[in-house]
Amino acid sequence: MTENIYGLFASEIGENFVRIGVEKFRASQVADWMYKRGIYDFNQMSNLSAGLRTKLRGNFSIDFPEEQTAKQSADGKTIKSLLRFDDGEAVETVLMRQPYGNSVCVSSQVGCAMGCKFCASTLAGLERNLTGGEMLAQVQHAQQKLPEGQRVSSVVIMGGGEPLANLDEVLRFMRLCHEPSILDMGYRSFTVSTCGLVPGIRRLQESGLPVTLSISLHAPNDEIRSRLMPINRKYPMAELMGAAYEYALVTKRRVTYEYAMIHNVNDSPEHARELANLLRGKLAAVNLIPLNAVPESGLERSTPERIERFEEMLKVRRITVTVRREMGADIDAACGQLRNSHQKGGF
Numbered sequence: 638m639t640e641n642i643y644g645l646f647a648s649e650i651g652e653n654f655v656r657i658g659v660e661k662f663r664a665s666q667v668a669d670w671m672y673k674r675g676i677y678d679f680n681q682m683s684n685l686s687a688g689l690r691t692k693l694r695g696n697f698s699i700d701f702p703e704e705q706t707a708k709q710s711a712d713g714k715t716i717k718s719l720l721r722f723d724d725g726e727a728v729e730t731v732l733m734r735q736p737y738g739n740s741v742c743v744s745s746q747v748g749c750a751m752g753c754k755f756c757a758s759t760l761a762g763l764e765r766n767l768t769g770g771e772m773l774a775q776v777q778h779a780q781q782k783l784p785e786g787q788r789v790s791s792v793v794i795m796g797g798g799e800p801l802a803n804l805d806e807v808l809r810f811m812r813l814c815h816e817p818s819i820l821d822m823g824y825r826s827f828t829v830s831t832c833g834l835v836p837g838i839r840r841l842q843e844s845g846l847p848v849t850l851s852i853s854l855h856a857p858n859d860e861i862r863s864r865l866m867p868i869n870r871k872y873p874m875a876e877l878m879g880a881a882y883e884y885a886l887v888t889k890r891r892v893t894y895e896y897a898m899i900h901n902v903n904d905s906p907e908h909a910r911e912l913a914n915l916l917r918g919k920l921a922a923v924n925l926i927p928l929n930a931v932p933e934s935g936l937e938r939s940t941p942e943r944i945e946r947f948e949e950m951l952k953v954r955r956i957t958v959t960v961r962r963e964m965g966a967d968i969d970a971a972c973g974q975l976r977n978s979h980q981k982g983g984f
């Protein structure tokens with residue numbers, strides 16, 4: 638059995654090398670090939686001797702996922718890829734090229750156990766967690782799609798899965814990206830999005846990494862939220878808002894609230910008033926997302942008029958709000974739809 642070294646820090650690779658009698662300094666050469674040059678084959682590492690390459694091949698593998706399929710939006714700005722790992726599991730990752738930078742949406746699990754009613758990623762339940770290295774590979778893969786000289790400037794962990802249900806690996810992932818010899822990214826370029834795992838929010842805060850927290854709220858009260866998101870029965874809104882408030886207070890970072898606009902469910906003027914009351918005086922910003930209707934859910938997207946009215950009502954009440962521009966709706970860029978259509982044999 639060979640051991641995978643993709644997703645290890647150079648220091649960890651060094652420990653592995655020493656165990657089989659290879660000099661430690663070789664690890665930074667190999668890390669440089671993998672992380673800086675995108676070479677995942679020992680045979681192509683020309684500064685290693687033929688004998689050393691053979692030895693490394695016999696003991697280690699470099700597992701980098703294969704692009705199973707990729708779709709580009711009509712405007713060319715959004716590329717959604719389905720990446721397949723060695724065990725056959727696949728996840729979605731999305732590259733969004735915007736005037737202010739290149740952003741990647743990363744999956745943290747294969748499938749999801751959270752059961753939110755509107756979300757395609759959770760329909761078939763959780764398959765498994767991703768490792769930090771598997772998340773890093775998604776960013777590196779996106780990086781390779783960019784023209785020479787351009788870099789991934791921000792990462793949102795808003796793909797498939799619940800990052801706070803896999804927090805150790807998510808933290809490892811962000812530390813890998815931060816490492817100068819890997820991607821050299823600042824922690825401030827990361828956003829972790831959660832459906833509301835309160836203990837996870839506290840642990841993220843305690844990690845001390847200055848990352849942005851995003852709460853998938855989607856409802857102005859417990860009654861509606863519990864219907865849409867089962868997690869709310871375990872951690873009701875008072876607890877969730879308390880944890881988010883503390884996160885903002887301690888990290889001094891504005892928490893963003895995602896709010897999918899669902900026709901006749903959470904989009905009335907009364908709901909807007911309720912939401913404004915909930916967020917009044919907090920370091921918060923609301924992102925309204927026109928629902929990407931998943932046929933299985935029976936839920937529909939709010940009309941543009943209702944979305945506009947809702948936005949206006951929040952603005953009047955001095956809540957910072959934006960309506961998410963729809964990127965890549967034409968390529969199933971939303972939330973698990975590509976992976977699902979592929980599993981069903983579609984595409």
Ligand code: SAH
Nearest residue numbers: 756795798799830831832853895928929972
């Ligand atoms: N589990 C995490 C991260 C993944 S979901 C979380 O819940 O935040 C990423 C975002 O997309 C969340 O805000 C999620 O609620 C939202 N989302 C999921 N399905 C959606 C859909 N069909 N339409 C619009 N937004 C959706």
